[in-house]
Amino acid sequence: MALPNLRCDNCGHHVTDQYNRVFADNDGTLHACSHCRSQKENVQRSRNRRINLTC
Numbered sequence: 452m453a454l455p456n457l458r459c460d461n462c463g464h465h466v467t468d469q470y471n472r473v474f475a476d477n478d479g480t481l482h483a484c485s486h487c488r489s490q491k492e493n494v495q496r497s498r499n500r501r502i503n504l505t506c
């Protein structure tokens with residue numbers, strides 16, 4: 452039994468079958484994975500840092 456090649460449709464990062472089942476929409480499209488989300492958070496954090504650290 453071959454496992455489907457499950458990837459995030461946003462970034463292409465590999466996700467687990469369980470993750471895909473929980474977060475994919477009815478079409479099986481995964482719009483964001485934990486990888487995307489952590490990247491997004493990092494961008495937001497660095498933006499906040501830039502605002503806070505303006506000299």
Ligand SMILES: [Zn+2]
Binds near residue numbers: 459462463482
């Ligand atoms: Zn992703």
